[in-house]
Each structure stands twice: as C-alpha cells, then as structure tokens.
Amino acid sequence: MILSFVEHAGGSPDEASLEALTLARELATATDASLEAVAFGAEAAALGESLGAYGVETVHRVADERLDTYAPEAWAESIAQLVDDLDPEAVVAPGTDRGQEVLAHVGAKRDLPMAANCLDVEPSDVYELSRQRWGGSLVEHARLDADTKLLTAAAHEFSPETASEAAETSVQPFEPALDESAFRVSVDRVEESDETGVSLGEARVVVGGGRGVGGGEDYDKLETLAGSLGGTVGASRAAVNEGWRPHDDQIGQTGTKISPDLYVACGISGAVQHMVGCKGADNILAINTDPEAAIMQKADYAVVGDLHEVVPELNDALDD
Structure with missing residues (x-):
C-alpha cells in the first residue's frame, strides 16, 4: 500500500497535494498496491469524492480536534502511528514547507530515511530516484532503501492527473495517542493577507x-x-x-x-x-x-x- 499525505483547505485538496497524489498513484500502479491517504481536520471528512477521482481507496482522517490546527510534531507522530498500523511501502507528501517538515519529523521518529523534492521514482525493493538539490540547481540520482520509504514530490514537477477509473472511497477515522509534549509548537492563529486578486503561486x-x-x-x-x-x-x-x-x-x-x-x-x-x-x-x-x-x-x-x-x-x- 502507498500512503499519501494530503493538505487541504475546507475539504478541498490543494494543488501540491494533487501533484503528490499523482506520483503516489504511479508508484501504486507500478507495485500493484492500493492507494490510501491521510489528512487532518474535521473538514477532511469531505475529501472522499475528490480524492476518489485520483484513485484513493481510503482516506484516514486523523480524528483529534487538537490537530485541526497545524502542530508539526503532533501531525508527524500521528502519521508515524498510522504507518505502524498500516505498514505502507511508501509515504508520499507534497513538496511544500508543511509536507517537508512533517515527513522529516516522521523519519526522525521512526529512524527512516527521507528523499525530498523527487522528480522521478522507479520503485523496486530499493527505489531508484532523482531529486532536486541546492534549490533545484542540481539533480541528484539516489537510491532509497527502507521498510517504509518516505519521499516528497518536487513542487510543480508533476501535473495533477485523475485516475483512469475513479475509486469508491471510504473515509475512516484514525485516533492517535498523543501527549501534550507533542503540541509544544503549534499554530495558534491564522491572519488573512490584505492582498487581493490572484495569488502569486496560483497565477497563470x-x-x-x-x-x-x-x-x-x-x-x-x-x-x-x-x-x-x-x-x-x-x-x-x-x-x-x-x-x-x-x-x-x-x-x-x-x-x-x-x-x-x-x-x-x-x-x-x-x-x-x-x-x-x-x-x-x-x-x-x-x-x-x-x-x-x-x-x-x-x-x-x-x-x-x-x-x-x-x-x-x-x-x-x-x-x-
């Protein structure tokens, strides 16, 4: 099974997560594995239909209201515990600041290597991959060898593509066991920008x-x-x-x-x-x-x- 970490706003997956899902589905197809996703927040329950179009069979909604706002260590510990339960072949995250941070924490918690900003991945017992280094000025060819491979998709390098056949997606709650020390760092408020119009990252x-x-x-x-x-x-x-x-x-x-x-x-x-x-x-x-x-x-x-x-x-x- 391939597990993909999905970021969303109000139950709508963001573009970078759809890029990562496209890579994750390619890995799932190549290894004849199922594709599942993990997401945070109460509104993640609405992700079923949209992620089903990308071939996701199960969405694991992390059910803990303390996690509705971003807390990197707590989010990582939740995914680490889900990895313990599901034993996926790989975990794929978007190449965003949040995706990179959370997956790096997962790697540190479970002593697993992580390959960031991947451009191409050839799955086998050991993954052969290329990835961006030094801000994209260098392409590194590497091998990723672990029981569970952790990797992020380089931003804007994978065009989001729906599956040839949509999956019937179920949404399953997952309740991690977290102590308060995991919330030492968390977002306590979000302030909207005063800027109006098309955002820089989404402008055509x-x-x-x-x-x-x-x-x-x-x-x-x-x-x-x-x-x-x-x-x-x-x-x-x-x-x-x-x-x-x-x-x-x-x-x-x-x-x-x-x-x-x-x-x-x-x-x-x-x-x-x-x-x-x-x-x-x-x-x-x-x-x-x-x-x-x-x-x-x-x-x-x-x-x-x-x-x-x-x-x-x-x-x-x-x-x-």
Missing part, C-alpha cells in the same frame, strides 16, 4: 520586476500589464530588499515558487535563487537592457530594451 500569468524597475512607484506599469493579461505582479529578492514590494511578492528560493503559463521578467538579472522560483513557468519572456544577463540566456523569448519603454508599448498594444 506573472509579471515580475527586479532592480531594473528603479523604484516602487514604477511598478504601476507592471500592474497594468499584469491586469491586462489576467495575472499578478511578483518581484525579485533585490526589489523586495529595497522595500519596493512586500515579501509576499518575492519569487525565488526564499520566496514563492511559481508555475504560470507565462512569466514576464522585467529588469531581472536572473540569479540562481530567482531562477529556482520561476523555472516551473511554461514560458519565460525576459525584458532587459543587458543581452548577457543570465535570465536572457534561460528565457524562451527575450527583448533587449528598456522596460520603461517596452512595457508601456505592450500596454498600449493590449489596449487596442
């Missing part, structure tokens, strides 16, 4: 601005372009460090990783840390005065020119 079009924009007041033309294309605005770390944009807008290794259909990079040099964040884009259009800038070499399309001249021309063309 992103217009990014870097140091070449020149100042916070000059992002208005990027906002106009993003609005015309139905997208949102992002920024490089340099622009965020200058105080021109909030950290929520930062694209990169220490910011948000994006996977839009189109990324328009304006005045961005293309440092490795930034490219880690945007390499999931289907198409990159770079606008820069320096034809030798790193991002110009990696872009699908490049315009050598001043963004302050090029972007307004684009806006005028889109208005026509």
Whole structure:
C-alpha cells in the first residue's frame, strides 16, 4: 500500500497535494498496491469524492480536534502511528514547507530515511530516484532503501492527473495517542493577507520586476500589464530588499515558487535563487537592457530594451 499525505483547505485538496497524489498513484500502479491517504481536520471528512477521482481507496482522517490546527510534531507522530498500523511501502507528501517538515519529523521518529523534492521514482525493493538539490540547481540520482520509504514530490514537477477509473472511497477515522509534549509548537492563529486578486503561486500569468524597475512607484506599469493579461505582479529578492514590494511578492528560493503559463521578467538579472522560483513557468519572456544577463540566456523569448519603454508599448498594444 502507498500512503499519501494530503493538505487541504475546507475539504478541498490543494494543488501540491494533487501533484503528490499523482506520483503516489504511479508508484501504486507500478507495485500493484492500493492507494490510501491521510489528512487532518474535521473538514477532511469531505475529501472522499475528490480524492476518489485520483484513485484513493481510503482516506484516514486523523480524528483529534487538537490537530485541526497545524502542530508539526503532533501531525508527524500521528502519521508515524498510522504507518505502524498500516505498514505502507511508501509515504508520499507534497513538496511544500508543511509536507517537508512533517515527513522529516516522521523519519526522525521512526529512524527512516527521507528523499525530498523527487522528480522521478522507479520503485523496486530499493527505489531508484532523482531529486532536486541546492534549490533545484542540481539533480541528484539516489537510491532509497527502507521498510517504509518516505519521499516528497518536487513542487510543480508533476501535473495533477485523475485516475483512469475513479475509486469508491471510504473515509475512516484514525485516533492517535498523543501527549501534550507533542503540541509544544503549534499554530495558534491564522491572519488573512490584505492582498487581493490572484495569488502569486496560483497565477497563470506573472509579471515580475527586479532592480531594473528603479523604484516602487514604477511598478504601476507592471500592474497594468499584469491586469491586462489576467495575472499578478511578483518581484525579485533585490526589489523586495529595497522595500519596493512586500515579501509576499518575492519569487525565488526564499520566496514563492511559481508555475504560470507565462512569466514576464522585467529588469531581472536572473540569479540562481530567482531562477529556482520561476523555472516551473511554461514560458519565460525576459525584458532587459543587458543581452548577457543570465535570465536572457534561460528565457524562451527575450527583448533587449528598456522596460520603461517596452512595457508601456505592450500596454498600449493590449489596449487596442
């Protein structure tokens, strides 16, 4: 059996979890194993139908109201106890901050190795796999050997795909035995962002601005372009460090990783840390005065020119 950890909001699985489920189903099919899932929170009871479309036969809803909010050690101990009961061949988690943290705790608690940010997995007695290292700038080929293999799916590397035939999914409560020490770290409140519109991580079009924009007041033309294309605005770390944009807008290794259909990079040099964040884009259009800038070499399309001249021309063309 392959067990997949599912994150959700209000009983709706998030995109990264569906990516991980797609990898988990591939492993289940290759090993002729069943596919099951584990989720937290009272609203996880509503996951049955949506996960059934991805081939999940059983959803194990962790039934403890103390776990309705995130507590990394307690969540990990719950999954570890479920692993003890089910003895799965592998546990697959999404390559999110939460997925990585929880599975790392599971590995530490049960002395199991974990392979993070997997790109490809060949299951056998010992899993042969490739995974991202150093923020995606290096691909490592490795072997994962354990009674229960722990791995996470690299973000934006697996396209969510439903199963050829939906499963009839049952939702089963699981009650872990937890003491209060497992709740030393937990989320006590969630504050909604003041930002409106399409979120950076989900936008199909992103217009990014870097140091070449020149100042916070000059992002208005990027906002106009993003609005015309139905997208949102992002920024490089340099622009965020200058105080021109909030950290929520930062694209990169220490910011948000994006996977839009189109990324328009304006005045961005293309440092490795930034490219880690945007390499999931289907198409990159770079606008820069320096034809030798790193991002110009990696872009699908490049315009050598001043963004302050090029972007307004684009806006005028889109208005026509």
